[in-house]
Amino acid sequence: MIQVRSLGVVRGDVTVLAETSFEVPDGTVTALVGPSGSGKSTLVRCLAGLAAPTTGTVLVDGVDVARLGAAAQAAFRRDMLGLVFQDPELLDELTAAENVALPRLVAGAPRRTALEAARAALAVVGCEHLAGLRPGTFSRGEAQRVALARALATPGRSVVADEPTASLDRTNGRLVVDLLVRHAREHGAATLVATHDPEVVERCDAVVDLRAGAAVVG
Amino acid sequence: MTRTLLALAARGATTRDLAHRWRQVSVLVGSLLATLAILAATAFVVAAHGAQTRADARTPVVTADGTGAPLRMVERGTVWDRRQFPVVWLEASDGAGDVPLPPGLAALPAPGTVAASPAMLDAGVLDGLDLVASPVGTGARGAIGDEGLRASSEMLAYAVPAPGRGLGKGGSVVGVTGFGPDAAGVGTLQGWETEPETAPVAWVVTFALLTLVLPGLVLLVGCASSASAYRGGRAATLRVLGLSPGQVRAVGGVETLLVAVPGVLLGVLAWIALAPGRSFPGGELVLLPGALVLPAGAVAVCAVAVAGVAGVVGALPARPAARTTGALTSALRARAGSGRAGLVLLGAGFAVMVASRSTAGELAYLVNGVGLIATAVGLPLAMPWFVRAVGAAVSRSDRPEAWLAGRRLVHSPVALARPGVAIALLVFLLGAATSVVRDAADVEGSGTVVANWRDPRPGDLAAVHDRLGVGSPGAGGFAVAMRSDRGATLHVATCDDAARLAGLPDCSVVVGGPEAALARAAERVGALDATVGDPPELTDAGAWDVVYTLGPGQRVEDVEAAFAGLPAANVGSDIALRPPAAMALVGPAILMAAGLLLAAALHAFGNRSIGQSADDGRLLTVAGMTVRQVRRMHRRTLLAPVVVTVPVATGAAVVEAWAMTSVELTQVVVAPLVVQGLVTIGATALVALGVARFQLRLLAAATR
Numbered sequence: 001m002i003q004v005r006s007l008g009v010v011r012g013d014v015t016v017l018a019e020t021s022f023e024v025p026d027g028t029v030t031a032l033v034g035p036s037g038s039g040k041s042t043l044v045r046c047l048a049g050l051a052a053p054t055t056g057t058v059l060v061d062g063v064d065v066a067r068l069g070a071a072a073q074a075a076f077r078r079d080m081l082g083l084v085f086q087d088p089e090l091l092d093e094l095t096a097a098e099n100v101a102l103p104r105l106v107a108g109a110p111r112r113t114a115l116e117a118a119r120a121a122l123a124v125v126g127c128e129h130l131a132g133l134r135p136g137t138f139s140r141g142e143a144q145r146v147a148l149a150r151a152l153a154t155p156g157r158s159v160v161a162d163e164p165t166a167s168l169d170r171t172n173g174r175l176v177v178d179l180l181v182r183h184a185r186e187h188g189a190a191t192l193v194a195t196h197d198p199e200v201v202e203r204c205d206a207v208v209d210l211r212a213g214a215a216v217v218g
Numbered sequence: 219m220t221r222t223l224l225a226l227a228a229r230g231a232t233t234r235d236l237a238h239r240w241r242q243v244s245v246l247v248g249s250l251l252a253t254l255a256i257l258a259a260t261a262f263v264v265a266a267h268g269a270q271t272r273a274d275a276r277t278p279v280v281t282a283d284g285t286g287a288p289l290r291m292v293e294r295g296t297v298w299d300r301r302q303f304p305v306v307w308l309e310a311s312d313g314a315g316d317v318p319l320p321p322g323l324a325a326l327p328a329p330g331t332v333a334a335s336p337a338m339l340d341a342g343v344l345d346g347l348d349l350v351a352s353p354v355g356t357g358a359r360g361a362i363g364d365e366g367l368r369a370s371s372e373m374l375a376y377a378v379p380a381p382g383r384g385l386g387k388g389g390s391v392v393g394v395t396g397f398g399p400d401a402a403g404v405g406t407l408q409g410w411e412t413e414p415e416t417a418p419v420a421w422v423v424t425f426a427l428l429t430l431v432l433p434g435l436v437l438l439v440g441c442a443s444s445a446s447a448y449r450g451g452r453a454a455t456l457r458v459l460g461l462s463p464g465q466v467r468a469v470g471g472v473e474t475l476l477v478a479v480p481g482v483l484l485g486v487l488a489w490i491a492l493a494p495g496r497s498f499p500g501g502e503l504v505l506l507p508g509a510l511v512l513p514a515g516a517v518a519v520c521a522v523a524v525a526g527v528a529g530v531v532g533a534l535p536a537r538p539a540a541r542t543t544g545a546l547t548s549a550l551r552a553r554a555g556s557g558r559a560g561l562v563l564l565g566a567g568f569a570v571m572v573a574s575r576s577t578a579g580e581l582a583y584l585v586n587g588v589g590l591i592a593t594a595v596g597l598p599l600a601m602p603w604f605v606r607a608v609g610a611a612v613s614r615s616d617r618p619e620a621w622l623a624g625r626r627l628v629h630s631p632v633a634l635a636r637p638g639v640a641i642a643l644l645v646f647l648l649g650a651a652t653s654v655v656r657d658a659a660d661v662e663g664s665g666t667v668v669a670n671w672r673d674p675r676p677g678d679l680a681a682v683h684d685r686l687g688v689g690s691p692g693a694g695g696f697a698v699a700m701r702s703d704r705g706a707t708l709h710v711a712t713c714d715d716a717a718r719l720a721g722l723p724d725c726s727v728v729v730g731g732p733e734a735a736l737a738r739a740a741e742r743v744g745a746l747d748a749t750v751g752d753p754p755e756l757t758d759a760g761a762w763d764v765v766y767t768l769g770p771g772q773r774v775e776d777v778e779a780a781f782a783g784l785p786a787a788n789v790g791s792d793i794a795l796r797p798p799a800a801m802a803l804v805g806p807a808i809l810m811a812a813g814l815l816l817a818a819a820l821h822a823f824g825n826r827s828i829g830q831s832a833d834d835g836r837l838l839t840v841a842g843m844t845v846r847q848v849r850r851m852h853r854r855t856l857l858a859p860v861v862v863t864v865p866v867a868t869g870a871a872v873v874e875a876w877a878m879t880s881v882e883l884t885q886v887v888v889a890p891l892v893v894q895g896l897v898t899i900g901a902t903a904l905v906a907l908g909v910a911r912f913q914l915r916l917l918a919a920a921t922r
Contacts, residue, residue, distance in 0.1 A: 050839070071844050078842030089837045091622075093629035103842040106618040150841075 006056035034210030049073035082151030088143035121153035141172030227472035238448035248441025253485025255434030259426035266422035287393025288314035303373035322366020327352035330380035371504035433814035442531035474532020503799035560599025567593030602631035623854035637823035638859030642867035649871025708748035
């Protein structure tokens with residue numbers, strides 16, 4: 001479960017987020033919407049431990065991310081939270097399987113085990129044929145699905161995606177959302193998707209609207 | 219519109235964005251150093267031109283046959299403290315009215331005296347050679363004035379034969395009608411000086427270009443094209459906003475110019491502080507006061523040129539500060555340049571350098587030159603192979619950061635080897651040059667001294683030998699011989715003298731007996747044959763040379779001093795002279811050039827590190843790596859190529875040094891070369907650590 005409690009983020013004189021609270025239960029998908037500048041990406045970064053809240057707390061499966069040290073936050077991202085961004089963020093020097101396995105390898109998992117798990121994750125997103133290839137030859141949709149495989153291969157049950165379909169065509173966008181929803185249902189994952197896309201919002205179980213810096217849960 | 223573009227450029231130049239800090243500092247420091255280098259190069263050329271102009275002004279203009287000239291002259295090279303300098307003997311012709319004087323003299327020295335340069339007076343040469351000074355110079359203390367000197371450190375003397383003695387006739391005596399380009403005569407006497415204190419202008423121009431201007435420009439261009447995620451992003455945004463490519467380039471150029479200008483001004487101020495200096499570390503050359511002070515116009519031209527180059531480079535399309543390891547083009551380049559061909563070329567270069575030891579003379583230089591070029595070309599081409607091999611080994615590590623660093627080295631060996639290649643090439647070429655310079659400083663002479671003088675009189679030689687102590691018990695004993703200039707016959711008093719001339723302790727150790735000793739002595743001093751017996755009487759100028767072999771503790775200066783009073787005494791030897799003062803600057807100049815190039819290479823190294831920091835760091839932290847792991851991975855990726863390439867380059871330099879010992883051009887100086895390599899790796903590591911601190915801030919900013 002993802003729990004956001006009275007989250008506030010102030011940068012200088014600017015209030016990026018104010019008193020935001022909501023929950024994402026396990027096995028559900030929640031859309032995070034709001035106009036540009038409403039703080040969607042900041043909230044995602046707070047959840048990932050990449051930004052610090054000014055006030056309030058964010059809990060992922062009961063872990064207060066902001067209270068973790070840097071190393072623990074890194075371990076948290078590897079082990080507990082699947083992250084997907086608008087940009088696939090793949091390393092070109094690694095194969096697709098190695099990219100998917102990277103968090104596990106960094107965590108110290110045996111290479112063979114990590115790569116086997118990665119290939120399985122790639123199969124889930126329909127990209128098993130890309131396992132031995134490098135990202136330079138991937139289409140945008142393929143790259144994003146590989147990135148999704150990396151997030152879904154995370155041992156933890158929570159997934160956070162920041163505009164995962166923004167740079168994809170409609171077909172690939174639907175495919176990615178299908179995979180996120182299926183993963184949430186099948187694995188009981190709490191999934192939060194920051195998006196502008198009405199089609200993505202329609203597929204979600206709940207909507208958190210960050211208008212005027214505060215959450216409106218619908 | 220122009221005002222808007224200028225405002226954009228000014229904002230870019232003064233932004234406090236951390237992603238732009240590296241570029242701002244690089245452009246500032248690069249402009250400063252480039253300005254200093256180019257001003258120094260210009261000043262050296264101007265100083266050399268001034269020295270050449272003064273040397274031209276004292277060049278004698280001669281008559282066709284030496285007769286009818288008001289002044290007669292002969293130039294000799296005298297050795298003091300292993301430095302050779304000219305002593306110009308002058309003699310007014312009988313009945314001559316106004317005698318032309320060289321610049322720096324107000325009158326001819328009195329008979330039997332010399333007018334000396336300040337450096338000679340300061341070095342105590344006159345006392346050492348038992349010469350008497352005549353204060354007829356236009357300079358302080360009656361020394362030769364600055365207008366007659368190439369440099370303050372120049373040793374030069376004008377001498378007049380003692381009363382009753384003259385320069386005689388024939389030989390190298392010339393009639394002089396005047397000095398300098400304006401004097402009338404049939405021509406100038408070329409090459410009348412033994413060793414110019416300063417180098418020729420053309421040589422200085424070439425050397426300044428190679429050691430200062432080019433390295434300075436390399437550094438400047440590298441700094442002006444420094445990575446900046448801020449700049450790359452802003453250029454893309456400006457294009458999206460509707461600015462033309464030309465306008466975007468103009469903004470980039472002006473922005474760079476605005477950052478470069480303070481650096482240029484600091485460089486000018488630094489040069490103004492340094493220009494009054496006249497001496498150089500590690501060299502004996504002391505220039506005349508103000509020799510390096512440039513006119514304001516020249517300084518302005520240099521400053522504008524440096525700022526202009528920075529602006530033009532800044533106007534080139536900004537390269538995105540992308541990760542060096544990831545681009546598809548990089549992968550294609552990696553496949554295209556596996557380094558195998560370079561490895562073959564490098565191996566061939568080594569083999570040819572080694573093979574040059576089996577050749578001799580000019581052929582050895584030619585063969586070695588081919589090996590040197592093959593190595594210099596093969597070294598950068600082969601580096602990707604080494605980097606890939608190291609990468610493959612490192613990627614077997616269980617540590618994730620090492621594994622990832624190894625994968626990157628394997629994936630992009632060409633791109634990642636590039637900073638190491640520049641550093642390695644520098645280490646190789648500097649190492650090769652070091653072994654040559656070290657050898658030049660250690661050449662030993664045979665100890666053979668040949669002397670003659672003008673207008674010989676009976677008793678001259680006896681007086682010289684009295685002063686030398688020849689034949690007296692306990693004098694150590696010079697081996698003395700007379701060499702006929704015409705019959706080329708060597709006359710020695712005893713067989714032991716012949717043996718010592720041949721470099722042996724005495725006659726008894728010569729295999730083959732006295733005949734062999736005589737033959738070896740003749741060969742040693744360039745005579746056709748040798749004979750034992752009393753030497754003939756010296757009466758004819760130029761017909762005889764007196765040959766000495768120095769024993770332990772005996773110096774060529776002793777012979778010089780013994781002959782000093784004789785007209786136009788000419789004492790020659792093959793002892794190891796110190797290189798001319800200007801030549802002594804070659805080593806420091808090469809080091810300076812190497813320093814600038816190393817700075818450029820290290821900047822490229824830092825540039826690559828910074829360029830990949832923000833984007834790459836964010837990506838890897840998202841993947842669960844800690845900041846420390848990312849930094850460790852970056853350090854491994856960037857340092858590994860340097861750590862592998864520098865030893866290869868040092869090895870190549872050692873092989874080159876060893877190969878050329880066969881023609882006595884070099885010394886194998888392993889320790890200095892290893893130190894050079896270690897210093898280079900150390901400097902690179904220091905830069906890596908410094909950059910790592912900045913990377914940490916960039917990473918923190920990127921992941922905030």
